[in-house]
Amino acid sequence: MTSLNVYSVLVVLFLTCGAVMATKENDQIIKENNCETKMGLPCVLEAFTSIFNAGSTSNKCCGELVVLGKVCHSALVKRTLENPLFKDLNAVTIIAKRIQAWNNCLALIDSPSPSA
Numbered sequence: 001m002t003s004l005n006v007y008s009v010l011v012v013l014f015l016t017c018g019a020v021m022a023t024k025e026n027d028q029i030i031k032e033n034n035c036e037t038k039m040g041l042p043c044v045l046e047a048f049t050s051i052f053n054a055g056s057t058s059n060k061c062c063g064e065l066v067v068l069g070k071v072c073h074s075a076l077v078k079r080t081l082e083n084p085l086f087k088d089l090n091a092v093t094i095i096a097k098r099i100q101a102w103n104n105c106l107a108l109i110d111s112p113s114p115s116a
Helices: 002-021 024-032 041-052 059-068 070-082 091-110
Strands: none
Touching: 024 070, 041 059, 041 070, 041 091, 059 070, 059 091, 070 091
């Protein structure tokens, strides 16, 4: 439970402080595509945790991530990496996890449901 609270605080910081530190390019992409309004907070936390820490993304949140779109997903992760709070993270590892999370969710959403 403490872990969820820590990540909740990080996401709030990401959403508030991250905008100030982001490059204009990522800010413009995020603003033009309304990226910050396309996912519910529980799924934002889940996806954020799976990329910046460990874990997986549920079917429900994968659906929200795919609706968010690859452009928004990429811009939000890049903006987070630009935040000084995350300067010690390995950007190559985070980008690889972002791509993996996207591909896993896309495959999950695109795969047919088993019939009863």
